[in-house]
Amino acid sequence: MLRDQTIITRLIWLALLLAAAEALITGRLSLAFIALVTLGLSMAPIFVARWAEITVPPSFMLAVVMFVGGTVFLGEVFDFYNKFWWWDIVMHGGSAIAFGLTGFVLVFMMFQDDRYAAPPSAMALFAFCFAMAIGALWEIFEFAMDRGFGTNMQKSGLTDTMGDLIVDMGGALVGAGVGYAYMRGQALGGATGVIEEFVSRNPRFFRKWRK
Helix, strand or coil: CHHHCCHHHHHHHHHHHHHHHHHHHCCCHHHHHHHHHHHHHHHHHHHHHHHHCCCCCHHHHHHHHHHHHHHHHHHHHCCHHHHCCCHHHHHHHHHHHHHHHHHHHHHHHHHHHCCCCCCHHHHHHHHHHHHHHHHHHHHHHHHHHHHHHCCCCCCCCHHHHHHHHHHHHHHHHHHHHHHHHHHCCCCCCHHHHHHHHHHHHCHHHCHHHHC
16 A cells, blocks of 8 residues: 555655654654654554555545645754644544545445435435544644643643634534535535545445446
């Protein structure tokens, strides 16, 4: 699966690895730690997909790598959150849309034994809740990093956390709405195309849908 990834994804991984190595050589242990955490988080979906025997589209992996790299590495090491006021909104909004689509795909797979076991609206609701749950877990991760390793991922504390969750809610609604549109047969360009790509790469999970 590593060889199937886009050249941009592999270049980002290489840059993180080199940054960690350079930080270790120069004794900047906190930077090395953040670089390695970023690398590990961005590669995690590949190993989870391999365990679950699922093929993850390279475009989705690129989105994951860019989000984790932008949030943990660029956001914290290069202080993008303070340099660009819109950085946090883009990171959380984009990730929420992606997790909304992921939640939709998961419930879509669950109900393939009976295509009509859950209506599109129920699948969209699950996708929304899934994206919000991931957003909440991320806020817990930020809290743990700040308390355990002295980072400043939460910035203004409660205000930052609630702002992130509100942005997550908006992104989750978009992601769930795209899934709903896909079930209704409405093409929304690249949005529903992401779901279609996943379905086409994992046909054994969607045999009834293809019929």
